[in-house]
Amino acid sequence: MKTVAQTLVEWLKSMGVEVIFGIPGVHTIELYRALPASGIRHVTPRTEAGAGFMADGYARVSGRFGVALVITGPGLTNILTPMAQARADSVPMLVISGVNPRATLGKGLGHLHELPDQAALSGALGAAHHLDRPDALATILDRIGTALTHGRGGPVHLQIPLDLMDAPVPEGARPVPARPGQHDRNDAQDIDKANAILGAGQAPVILAGGGCRHSGPALRALAERLGAPVILTTNARGLLHHHPLAVPASPSLDPVRALIRDADPLLVAGSELGPTDCDMYGDGAFPDTAAMIRIDIDADQLARHPAALTLRGDVAAILPRLTRAAPAPAGPARAALAREGARAALPPGYGDEVALLDALRAACPGAIMVGDSTQIVYAGNLFHDHDRPGGWFNAATGFGALGYAPGAAVGAALAAPDTPVLCLIGDGGLMFSPGEVLTAAQEGLDITVIAFNNRGFGEIAQAMRDARTEVLGCTPEPPDMADFARACRLPFTRSTPATLAQTLAKGAKGPRFIEVVLPPVM
Structure with missing residues (x-):
């Protein structure tokens, strides 16, 4: 036996x-x-x-x-x-x-x-x-x-x-292997109600969460059937790259909230509507909408944010059942207005970070970007149109664990060995899990570690300044990054934000290490 x-x-x-x-x-x-x-x-x-x-x-x-x-x-x-x-x-x-x-x-x-x-x-x-x-x-x-x-x-x-x-x-x-399957717990009457609401609405909007991350084609097809702008939360980025109906921006930004407030109806697909997406600034101003339809596989999630109609099941199974007779008018124009407004509404300095992400995407198209809790990732969570479904994810949502990115990048590279992986991390976060950079090197994975070095916890230091308190505990001294990379047996390049995209485009496949030198925290 x-x-x-x-x-x-x-x-x-x-x-x-x-x-x-x-x-x-x-x-x-x-x-x-x-x-x-x-x-x-x-x-x-x-x-x-x-x-x-x-x-x-x-x-x-x-x-x-x-x-x-x-x-x-x-x-x-x-x-x-x-x-x-x-x-x-x-x-x-x-x-x-x-x-x-x-x-x-x-x-x-x-x-x-x-x-x-x-x-x-x-x-x-x-x-x-x-x-x-x-x-x-x-x-x-x-x-x-x-x-x-x-x-x-x-x-x-x-x-x-x-x-x-x-x-x-x-x-x-002896156990029998379970097989993945799609589940739809809604009868025809539930779907008919949803389609009646969608058909009568004058300005439909879809808010897509992480539950959609493996349902890109179905999401695209529904958006086009409805003529609905699609707001992509952090874990849904990349599903509708460069699509006229895509709004790859945070629901915490006022122009995106305006799109939600004016929605008729709002269809929320696979999102818990959590504060790290919808109330990042803690102002409690995420709009209520009377005509909201929610799709989620979890009954508890559906109960936490009541809606006019709830559909329980896999997003992938339910989206193809939703439709309307003709697309609503002006969907692309409404999406463009929200997109442009969201980018203009970024906090000071974040526009430069978003532009840098655009440059990295152009320098390494189709790459998976795995982020830690660091400023360029915060900026990207607010606004970034990624070019690969499921290719933008990070720890700066939900639990927010520092040191996430090196390990997660290793896992991502093993899951997609023919795809380059960019590990975006600050010098502070890197010290939470430096050993996993060595794991990436030992496994010979196509990972480029991009360490943004401001010699401390820049985001926290700024938060202390904003709170008008003395900046304390925010300047742990990082190692010499060139020495660190050599200790991990990785090729090393020192760069700046202005030269990073060029450095990335010129380099060979990973594993490799790029330090981006930033103004120090103090």
Whole structure:
């Protein structure tokens, strides 16, 4: 009979898993014994947080769930931040960990890596499953597979006690792989109501969220059927590049809010309408609209922002069912007005950052841009028309974890090995996960790390100035970036904002490192 570890690895293979991100330990040796025969590629990050961010980036680009394998105790606590980021952005991620033998759990005996209840810890961020006997493995994996392929997405944790890793699994208790599918829980009457509202409206608008990121063709077709401008939130960027109906701008900007306020009706597809998209400045002025239709796979999300009509299910399954007799008039003109107004409404200095992103896109067309929490990324979240579906994503939405970008860039590059990846990060954020730059180098991935170096936390320093308080704690001294790149065995170039696009266009494929020198924080 196959062991628990062998059965789990075979199930991962049957689910289409091609890469696992993990750091081996004495508590996961049996899983590592089973991996070589599976053909699944194993990538070793430098921290468990890196493993989680890699799984996140891999999932976003591939459209499949990412997998991280960590040890008991500190391995799990180190990956909690990436799990929280995945929860905030609905990214499907499976975290597999060991746990101490069943007879020791909850007794506080001081075993290696012991936690009182690590499943309860991870369960605060998503579904947590504890295997307590071998014949329960199939049922648990069936639940996990369904959650990862049929729901809203987010982290799932499976912990396996050490004394069960090599335990035999009964032949009649083998898991069956779940298959991805589209779900539409709406009958014809619901769709008819939606089409009646869309048909009667004079100025339809679509607000597309991250739930649309794998439904670009269906979104484009609906927008053209309706004659509706499409507001693209951060996680939907790239779906309608250079389309006359696209508004690749934040709903926090006043010209975009005006478009929403005048919508008749507003169709919200796959967006939680969260403040990091819709109320970035915290003024509470996101417009209410009486005629709002919402599409979401999650019933809880639909309940949080009531609408005139809600449709529960996959965006990809519902959008093709929506229509109207003829496109509404002036859709492209309304979109252009909002686009131009949004760009003009950017805060001081952000226009230059957006122009730099345009130049990077032109210098490296079709690249995936993975961002950390840094000023050029904040600017792009406000306004950026990316040229690749799913090719613009970052940690500056939702949970906002610093140090996200290097690991996520590794995952993205493994998911799309023929596509260049640009890792946009500040010097402060880089120091949260410098080791994953070395991972990118070791794996030989086409990643260009672009480090914007103002020698500190520029955004926070400015916030302190705005609050009229002394700037304190914002100038941690970064390493010499040339020395850092050489230590990672990466080609290094020093640049400025004015020369960055030219530097990027001239360089060879990655991995490589570009430092962009900025005026210092202090």
